Amino acid sequence: MITEVKDSLLKAYIGEIESYDEILDASQQVKPYWKKMFDTLEKLGMEQLVVRSQELTNKLRENGVTYNVYGSSEVSARPWQLDPIPFLLEKSEWDLISEGLKQRAVVLDLMLKDIYGPQRLVKEGILPPELIYENSGFFRPCMDVKLASEKQLLLYAVDVARGPDGRMWVVDNRTQAPSGSGYALENRTVMSAILPELTTGMTVNRLSPFFKTFHKEVTALTGKSREHPTIVYLTPGSGNETYFEHAYLASYLGYTLVHGDDLVVRDGFVWLRSIDGLEKVDVIIRRVDDDWCDPLELREDSRLGIPGLLQAMRSGNVAVVNTPGAGVLENSGLLAFMAAACRFLLKEELILPSIATWWCGHTHELNYVIENLPQLIIKKANRKQVFRSVYGRLLTPEQRTDLIQQILLAPHEYVAQEEIGLSTTPALVNGKLVPRLAALRAYLVANGDDYMVMQGGLTRSSAVQGRFEVSHQHGGCSKDTWIVSDTEITQKEIRVEMPKESVHHHTSLPSRSAENLFWVGRYAERTMSTTKYIKLLINALHESVKFGNASKSEHIEVLLKGLTHLTLTYPGFLDEEKTELLINPYPEIHKIVHDLKVLGSVASSTEAFLRGVISVSDKWNHDTWRAIYSIENTFKKIKRPDDTFSNSNTMQKVLDKLHARLFTFYGIVADTMPRDGGFYLFESGKLIERILLKISTIRACFSFKNDSHIENELIEAVLINHHLLIHYRQLYKSNFNLEAMLDMIFLETKLPYSLAFQLDELGRCLSELPKPSHTERLNLAQKAVLQATMKIKLADVSQMVIFEQDTLYRENLDGLLAEVFDLILSVNNSLTNLYFTHTEIQHSFLSSTENSSQNEI
Numbered sequence: 017m018i019t020e021v022k023d024s025l026l027k028a029y030i031g032e033i034e035s036y037d038e039i040l041d042a043s044q045q046v047k048p049y050w051k052k053m054f055d056t057l058e059k060l061g062m063e064q065l066v067v068r069s070q071e072l073t074n075k076l077r078e079n080g081v082t083y084n085v086y087g088s089s090e091v092s093a094r095p096w097q098l099d100p101i102p103f104l105l106e107k108s109e110w111d112l113i114s115e116g117l118k119q120r121a122v123v124l125d126l127m128l129k130d131i132y133g134p135q136r137l138v139k140e141g142i143l144p145p146e147l148i149y150e151n152s153g154f155f156r157p158c159m160d161v162k163l164a165s166e167k168q169l170l171l172y173a174v175d176v177a178r179g180p181d182g183r184m185w186v187v188d189n190r191t192q193a194p195s196g197s198g199y200a201l202e203n204r205t206v207m208s209a210i211l212p213e214l215t216t217g218m219t220v221n222r223l224s225p226f227f228k229t230f231h232k233e234v235t236a237l238t239g240k241s242r243e244h245p246t247i248v249y250l251t252p253g254s255g256n257e258t259y260f261e262h263a264y265l266a267s268y269l270g271y272t273l274v275h276g277d278d279l280v281v282r283d284g285f286v287w288l289r290s291i292d293g294l295e296k297v298d299v300i301i302r303r304v305d306d307d308w309c310d311p312l313e314l315r316e317d318s319r320l321g322i323p324g325l326l327q328a329m330r331s332g333n334v335a336v337v338n339t340p341g342a343g344v345l346e347n348s349g350l351l352a353f354m355a356a357a358c359r360f361l362l363k364e365e366l367i368l369p370s371i372a373t374w375w376c377g378h379t380h381e382l383n384y385v386i387e388n389l390p391q392l393i394i395k396k397a398n399r400k401q402v403f404r405s406v407y408g409r410l411l412t413p414e415q416r417t418d419l420i421q422q423i424l425l426a427p428h429e430y431v432a433q434e435e436i437g438l439s440t441t442p443a444l445v446n447g448k449l450v451p452r453l454a455a456l457r458a459y460l461v462a463n464g465d466d467y468m469v470m471q472g473g474l475t476r477s478s479a480v481q482g483r484f485e486v487s488h489q490h491g492g493c494s495k496d497t498w499i500v501s502d503t504e505i506t507q508k509e510i511r512v513e514m515p516k517e518s519v520h521h522h523t524s525l526p527s528r529s530a531e532n533l534f535w536v537g538r539y540a541e542r543t544m545s546t547t548k549y550i551k552l553l554i555n556a557l558h559e560s561v562k563f564g565n566a567s568k569s570e571h572i573e574v575l576l577k578g579l580t581h582l583t584l585t586y587p588g589f590l591d592e593e594k595t596e597l598l599i600n601p602y603p604e605i606h607k608i609v610h611d612l613k614v615l616g617s618v619a620s621s622t623e624a625f626l627r628g629v630i631s632v633s634d635k636w637n638h639d640t641w642r643a644i645y646s647i648e649n650t651f652k653k654i655k656r657p658d659d660t661f662s663n664s665n666t667m668q669k670v671l672d673k674l675h676a677r678l679f680t681f682y683g684i685v686a687d688t689m690p691r692d693g694g695f696y697l698f699e700s701g702k703l704i705e706r707i708l709l710k711i712s713t714i715r716a717c718f719s720f721k722n723d724s725h726i727e728n729e730l731i732e733a734v735l736i737n738h739h740l741l742i743h744y745r746q747l748y749k750s751n752f753n754l755e756a757m758l759d760m761i762f763l764e765t766k767l768p769y770s771l772a773f774q775l776d777e778l779g780r781c782l783s784e785l786p787k788p789s790h791t792e793r794l795n796l797a798q799k800a801v802l803q804a805t806m807k808i809k810l811a812d813v814s815q816m817v818i819f820e821q822d823t824l825y826r827e828n829l830d831g832l833l834a835e836v837f838d839l840i841l842s843v844n845n846s847l848t849n850l851y852f853t854h855t856e857i858q859h860s861f862l863s864s865t866e867n868s869s870q871n872e873i
Contacts, residue, residue: 024058025054025057025058025062025449026046026051026054026058028449029054029442029449029450029451030046032449032450032451033440033451034440034451035437035439035440036178036180036182036437036439036440037439037440037441037442037451038050038103038104038178038439038440038441038442038454039054039441039442042182047104047106049104049106049218049500050104052216052217052218053101053102053104053214055216055217056213056214056216056217057101057214057449059213060213062447062448062449065100065444066444066447068100068210068211069099069100069444071210072098072100072206072207072210072211073095073097073098075206075209075210076095076096076098076202076206077095077645078638078641078642078645079202079206079638079641080260080633080636080641080644080645081095081096081199081202081206081260081264082095082096082259082260083095083096083097083199083257083258083260096199096202096260096494097492097493097494098203098206098207098493098494098495098496099443099444099477099493099494099495100207100210100211100444101441101442101443101444101449101495102207102214102475102495102496102497102498103441103454103456103475103495103496103497103498104498104500105456105497105498105499105500106499106500106501107221107499107500107501108501110471110499112367113176113184113368113458114469115367116184116366116367116368117174117176117368117458117460117467117469118460118466118467118469119358119362119364119366119367119368120172120174120186120189120354120366120368121169121172121460121467122362122467123354123357123358123361123362124169124172124189124191124345125167125168125169125462126361126362127345127350127357127361128168128169128191128341128342128344128345129168130361131148131154131344132158132159132160132161132341133159137357137360137361140360142353142356142357142360143350143353143357144353144375144377144378144428146377146428147347147349147350147353147375147377147397147428148344148347150428151344151347151397151398152307152398152400153192153306153341153343153344153345153346153347153398153399153400154341154344155306155307155314155340155341155344157310157313157314157326158306158326158339158340158341160330161326161329161330161339161340161341162329162339163237163335163336163337163339164237164239164332164335165233165236165237165462166462166464166465167462167465167467168338168339168342169191169338169342169345169462170233170234170337170338170461170462171194171230171337171338171459171460171461171462172189172190172191172194172459172460172461172467173189173190173191173194173195173196173197173457173458173459173460174186174188174189174190174457174458174460175187175188175189175190175455175456175457176368176455176456176457176458177371177438177439177453177454177455177456178438178439179369179371179436179438180436180437180438183368183369184368184456185368185369185370185371185438186351186354186368186369186370186371187371187455188346188348188351189345189346189350189351190346190457191338191342191343191345191346192305192306192338192340192342192343192345192346193302193303193304193305193338194338194459195258195261195303196258196261196457196459196473196474197226197227197261197265197459197470197474198258198260198261198262198264198265198268199258199260199261199474199494200223200457200459200470200472200473200474200496200497201223201227201264201265201268202264203474203494203495203496204223204472204496207496215498218498218500218501218502219500219501219502219503220498220499220500221471221472221498221499221500221501222471223470223471223472225468225471226459226461226468226469226470226471227268227269229461229463229468230269230461231269233461233462233463234247234299234301234337235247237298237299237335237337238298238299238335239298245298245299246272246288246295246296246297246298246299246524247269247271247272247297247298247299247300247301248271248272248273248274248278248279248288248297248299248300248301249262249265249266249269249271249272249273249274249301249303250274250275250276250279250300250301250302250303250304251263251266251273251274251275251303251304252275252276252303252304252308252320253275253320253631254627254630254631254633256303258303259630259633260633262303263633263634264633264634266634267634271301272288272524272526273526273529273634274288274526274528275320275526275528276304276318276319276320276321276322277289277319277528278290278526278527278528278529279297279300279322279325280294280322281322281323281324281325281327281328282294284327284328284331284333285297285328285333285334286300286322286325286328286333286334288524288526289526289527289528290524290525290526290527290530291524291525291527291530291693291697291785291786291851292524292525292693292786293786295524297334298334298335299334299335299336299337300325300334300335300336300337301337302336302337302338302340304320304321305343305400306340306341306342306343307343307400308320308321309321309322309325309326309336309340310322310323310324310325310326310340311323312324312326312327313326313327314326314340325340326340343399343400346399347397347398347399348373348395348396348397348399348431348433349373349375349377349397349431351370351371351373351431351433352370352373352374352375352381352431353375354366354370355370371433371434371436372433372434372436373431373432373433373434374392374431374432374433375397375428375430375431376423376427376428376429376430376431376432377427377428381432382423382427385423385430385432386420386423388408389408389411389416389419389420389432390408390409390411390416391408391409391434391435392408392432392433392434392435393405393406393407393408393432393433393434393435394406394408394419394423394430394431394432395430395431395432395433396429396430396431397428397429397430397431398429406419407435408435409435438453438454438455439453439454440452440453440454441454441475441477441495443477443493443495450481451481452477452478452479452481453477453478454475454476454477454478454495455475455476456473456474456475456497457473457474457475457476458470458473459473459474471499472496472497472498472499473497474494474497475494475495475496475497476492476493476494476495477492477493477494477495478492479492479493525692525693525694527851527852527853528631528852529631529632529635529694530693530694530697530851530852531697531848531851531852532628532631532632533628533632533635533694533695533697533698533701534697534698534700534701534847534852535624535628535701536625536628536629536632536698536701537697537698537699537700537701537702537703537705538701538702538704538705539621539622539624539625539628539705540625540678540681540682540702541701541702541703541705541706541709542621542625542705542709543618543621543622543625543674543678544675544678544679545582545705545706545709545710546582546583546608546616546617546618546621546709547618547671547674547675547678548675548737549578549579549582549713549737550579550605550608550609550618550671551668551671551672551675552575552733552736552737553572553575553576553579553605554605554664554667554668555668556571556572556575556729556733557572557601557664558664560572570722570723570726571722571726571727571729571730571733572601573589573598574716574717574722574726574730575717575730575733576589576597576598576601577589577590577716578712578713578716578717579605579608581712581715581716582709582712582713582716583608583616583617584615584616585607585608585614585615585616585617588604588608589601589604602664605667606667609654609667609671610654610655612655618654618671618674619651619654619655622647622650622651622654622655622674623651623655625647626644626647626648626651629644632694635689635694637684637688639684639688640681640684640685640688643677643680643681643684644681646677646680647674647677647678647681650670650673650674650677651674653670654670654674682702685698691784693784693785693786696781696782696784696785697781697785697847697851699777699781700778700781700782700785700843700847703774703777703778703781704778704840704843704844706769706774707771707774707775707778707836707840708837708840708841710737710738710761710769710771710774711771711833711836711837711840712837713734713737714734714761714829714833715829715830715833715834715837717730717733717734718730718734718754718758718826718829719825719826719829719830719833720819720823720824720825720826721819721824721826722824727752727754728752731752731753731754731757732752734757734761735757738761738769738770739768739769740760740761740767740769740770743760743767744756744757744760747760754817755813755814755816755817758813758816758817758829759813762808762809762811762813762816763808763809763811763813771808771836772805772808772809775801775804775805775808776805778801778840778843779798779801779802779805782795782797782798782801782843783798785851786851795846795850796842796846796850797842797843797846797847797850800839800840800842800843800846801839801840801843803839804835804836804839804840807832807835807836807839808832808836811832815828816828816829816832817829
């Protein structure tokens, strides 16, 4: 009975195999490690495997692991796809593959030095000049840009797949800004947590030594001149397809995540714009493509790079990994010449074969491609040219003729590769184990005069059976890659020696990150306040219908107009020509909740919050990401309401969820976020928004006197909005009094939602931010908060309730709140000038640049 169950999954899978597969050896026997894997899968059971697969997906979503599919309209990228069946390679085989990969890395490093150096490969006829000089990956301004290290190609990734001879074949190279290593690390982390039993009977190599070696090599580039080198991780931004990885690796390695506009070149050095001033940068790990790195010398329309970067590199004042210009090695046509280049440079034959490649720039190869088109895959030699691979066998005669005409117009731009039967590997698809074509992306990092290969990698399997399209842009799925053996693998510990003082070294917060954190706080609070107000408004509407009379419902008109003032969705309920809105307010409320096009709506504020959160992904831990993910789920319901959402009860339930989940986000941030500049700017943004919106609500309800029964309803509503109703009733029972309420909301310094408390907290947060100069004096933002605090605390509440007999206008109340409102608005402007745009003169900026030469001695 056990034996029958034990073999069922394996037999079923073997029955699906149509060509050669990773689980089978040359004699068509199941490889020992794959047998162990299937034994474990049998014990686990298919039903449980499907459950665990969903747990993997949920875990990746909770951790914020995403991949941006270009053209998607979603706020956040799609969740990362991870197959629960790992890709297995036995260590003895991997050691042989690694030797071939190292050889490739050495050859490519020598090619890079030669292309931007003596150019012997072209002069000796090893490489066609058109393949180099007419390729957009070659940049003449990079001829004299070098790293101060033995290896110029510090980081290298290579796609390999098993060919028909059972050997691994090289399919493609990635050299300018290799991606995927962070996803490989996250895959391993999640697999270890969700499916630990899959390792039964085998030992899996660790990935961490690769990243430690990378950090060691990067640190070595800084030299010994500085005790606390600054290493930054340059990202194109949250719209990039692999932005999650940029934030993830920056956090994992302890580097500062930056955008191009966070950096500036002055006096030949690269500086980081931070809330502390300018900080000199020693090393840039770039994830920006070559041509976008420096708009002065490369692509002039770039907004992703740093003007003057290449000149700073020439001067030896900053190191960039990999150096701009390395993208020339990604030319697909080079695969056709790798064997010759290896013989010329190393006097050796290639250990790993390349997939058969023909560059159409040679007449003989061009004729071969035209004659054998049905057996080939056509690509552009230049990866930067948008051109999806064309399978010759899938073309009609007319399409084949058209493609040949395109190739003949510019033969040197095209490459053909043989379409061969690559190996398949087990994948879980729709609750069934099936074979899928797969490729492994391996990673190498320079290690002194050698290269180190990651003991694993990122395997990607095709979404479509029989099609070798493993890109995530086209639906491919990732797999954890295991290098396995029977015995415990001992790996030498990599250590990076740093001064003891570096443990306490302060890391500056980039101005862009600071600004985004500030606005995350503002948009979070804007969403919270609007949601809270709409909830109490809906409650008031419900009570009016069920229990009210004409006089009792008059306060609702004030609250509805207050909603328009709060959200700035004018004219809204203030439109005198649309009196029907006051009779049936739900359509307008519905629009203010869900319409993304309405600035100030719950949907638009939540979307802005989520975009801000994503732009500072490196600041959130896993618990925070879970809260963010739950907010995003509610956001999807709000922006795409179904037919029942127009029902006020359903609307209120969704708003309740959003409100509660935002409170959860607040709580996790408060409990886990370091008390640094980022935290205090987040808190400042939250408090500024809270103060402004609470003032707006009070002014809308009480700037003009109403009848006592209306005013009592408004007092209760405002107390609810300030989370003060229970506290008020404990003191005053059910006797609502405007003066007592204002006294509580204005002056009680121990109540979190009182103006006095919030202003004190805002002042405290501002005092924790870096000083603009070496002085104890208050900056403009602190002065404005202090003025606002004094105005509130010195207010005579008894004078606030006085109104003019003819107009019913409470000038004292409205005037005071208007002054405080303007002062807090000025705080926003001052913080922007001081920390985000740096338009205020700062002594720290001036001293940083003026004394740079002295600092280098």
